């Protein structure tokens with residue numbers, strides 16, 4: 144299958160099964176046939192169709208080059224991956240989200256975690272549960288060496304002593320079990336101080352700093368319990384952390400219906416000195432005023448295009464900026480097996496609550512029917528794990544025909560449940576935005592190549 | 593080629609043969625977290 148589109152003056156043809164991406168002139172773009180085509184069109188027919196538009200010589204050349212690419216497996220390449228379903232078996236669990244605090248010191252209106260407690264009351268994880276979680280991960284990870292632990296919340300810095308205890312405990316086991324722990328933390332920044340900054344800069348392989356962008360946009364949703372905006376509380380702390388940071392980080396914001404001009408927020412964050420930036424669509428109940436709706440899709444897509452053009456200009460001037468969603472590696476990206484599996488939720492990845500309950504991922508936390516087990520009683524539901532293992536992109540009807548399947552990998556199962564009631568049914572709006580982002584990302588590559 | 597510029601090598605099929613080691617980073621796709629296209633991940637090999 145091919146996907147072809149025009150964006151910012153570029154004609155782009157993506158060959159879905161091989162992963163090849165081509166930039167072409169108009170005659171080739173027309174001659175290659177329709178978007179979604181699965182085989183080379185009848186070239187005689189194409190010639191007749193475009194007879195008035197191009198010369199015979201132009202069409203001959205284009206047809207010849209198209210045929211060459213088909214020959215070399217870079218256009219209309221075969222769907223080679225159908226046999227994958229049989230291999231979609233349970234994998235070792237190697238990645239874990241620790242809900243270190245179901246509590247928060249901000250009350251962000253749009254919080255999917257119901258202001259930090261996931262609707263289940265405020266609660267902090269004990270070091271005892273945290274250590275059990277590490278033991279569980281070491282045991283279930285079998286021969287996987289790289290293990291990921293994400294400290295998440297609520298706000299994890301509200302229970303920072305336990306974060307440290309867990310890190311130290313895990314590090315003490317690395318050698319004996321031949322494991323390499325990679326810790327990450329997501330924070331709202333309120334409690335950051337010099338000691339914490341130094342500690343997490345030393346121990347975390349990635350740090351996610353939540354901030355929505357422009358002060359008024361941030362403060363619209365991200366507020367203290369007293370109703371004060373959080374921007375002034377955190378911005379200098381983030382700057383300090385980043386100035387001392389050697390490893391990965393990013394500042395991460397949320398956009399809602401109220402700031403569909405979110406490229407301004409990206410630029411604001413950049414002007415503050417951050418060059419690793421992610422600003423993402425809000426995940427929330429569709430009834431809320433600020434939720435994103437289908438009618439917002441065109442405006443959001445336009446905004447992505449605008450941002451893509453700005454980023455091209457900045458990069459051409461030699462500026463450093465990395466907008467997460469336009470980050471794509473056309474050559475060295477992950478293997479197809481990873482692309483088929485996607486996020487790994489419930490299979491390679493689980494979330495653990497302060498009470499020691501195990502869920503397929505952080506977004507399933509609180510949905511009782513999806514609970515997979517408990518560290519307290521040692522239970523674990525392998526059937527559920529198998530269900531998620533089999534939930535690869537080709538198992539989803541809508542995804543198997545989608546051109547973006549090997550970039551997107553089937554979207555978010557938790558959103559699929561929330562919006563569509565089924566882990567295999569992708570959520571329309573998310574799909575539209577995902578596809579637009581991939582198109583922009585590829586176009587940026589074309590522009591900078 | 594005169595009409596077509598190819599940006600990358602068509603390597604997905606090859607990756608099926610040597611891939612699947614499972615050591616790469618988990619990649620939450622949801623907007624609530626790191627959401628990213630899986631394609632922006634790096635291979636550990």
Ligand code: SF4
Nearest residue numbers: 542545551553554574
């Ligand atoms: S979730 Fe949507 S965009 Fe992603 S592969 Fe499936 S259909 Fe395509």
Ligand code: SF4
Nearest residue numbers: 486504555620621622
């Ligand atoms: S199901 Fe969604 S929220 Fe959960 S890990 Fe996967 S992409 Fe992330």
